[in-house]
Amino acid sequence: MPNRVLHVMGMAVSIDIRADPPDLGTLEGAVARVGEWLEWVDGVFSTYKDGSDVSRIDRGELDVAGAAPEVAEVLALGERFRAATAGYFDVRAAGRLDPSGVVKGWAVERASALLAEAGFADHAVNAGGDIRARGRPEPGRRWRVGIAHPHVQGGLVAVAEVHEGAVATSGTAERGAHVVDPHTGRAALELASVTVVGAELVSTDVFATAALAMGAGAPAWLAGLEGYEAFVVGADMGTWQTPGFPLAP
């Protein structure tokens, strides 16, 4: 069960490929391509790199039209999700252009597709706790995904089982209140964490972030999302989940 960790885009990206036996030459080639892809994404979209397209657009030095075409694609996604989340997800929530909330899922989706194209049907990509999984970890069972306890190091609040799909968790404990309610400009503090399970990581990650910003209104909103399941931990450590959330037995 080869596992590779790439350090890119300011995070650890773990690639877990299940193949028996693995063709190591093909595997290393595929992992290298994933690494190159993520490095490229970072170079274009990083808000920490002054020379990235996104940083230059933010400073008014570059038009979207003059940037890499993928930038327009990602910003269009951001706009779509701003509408889909009643503005709770906004690439300009922090007062500057920061499409990272879309970029991560988008980049991981492509990374997972590259692995699948290389013939690795059973794999998982875990980018800083947000996951895209395909196939199965072993014949006959699903991926078991532990959902980290928002406050207890090493603790879990639940274990989900997924086959094909994505799992994203957004929480306030990770780095203080990093999610801001765009409507108030204040930190979202009512929920400790929101985990969403969906078919692909872009929307799944965005919805987890948006729900955290919604606070108390999140469960009602999440319950109405077709095709997604959610597990919510409140600041008071109470938990709530959608009826279809795939808890491990």
Place this chain on the structure above:
Amino acid sequence: MKRALAAVAGTIAGLAALLGYKSGPVKRAQLLAPSPTAPASPTAPASPTAPASPSVTGPSVTTPPSVPPSGGGDEGGGDNIGGDDGGGPIAPQPTAPPATTPPAMAAPATGGAGGGTRTVTGPDVPNRFGDVQVQVVMQGTRIVDVKPLQMPFDRQRSYEISQAAAPILRQEVLQAQGANIDLLSGATYTSQSYAQSVQAALDQARK
């Protein structure tokens, strides 16, 4: 893109700490030095030590403890990681100075029942809501119960947190130990008093 190198590493280290993941001499070295108390505020940077990000893959994580777990207090992520705050170069993850003094050493074990069951009391670990102290019941090297001796209730808010948190915390520590997971979703922690108290109790139990 989340700047989550240390978040992942910290999370894994945390799991490793509680699950006895074999992590080599570095972790052993940490055992010798009591971990500093975790920063009390979620916005205060913890000090991720960022081990080499071992994968969180099934069986290795849930292997029964063969190495004494290390203290978890200094392994959480800082506030600069794990968020939806955009990509960028991996920031160096310095070992921040301890935010507070190390916890008092664990009280001596409070004696064990028969049948290989032992009860060990962890130290009193302060956090922003008050002090946390637990008692761990072990059978051999396995935790079979965690009892909160002291949870913060000096203020109404803290009281509410304690009331809700204690049963959950207890359950989760037990759960993580046998959870056989392939992957971990979510990042890191800043409130580590509980894990630290459990950890110190475990360390004490192995002496």
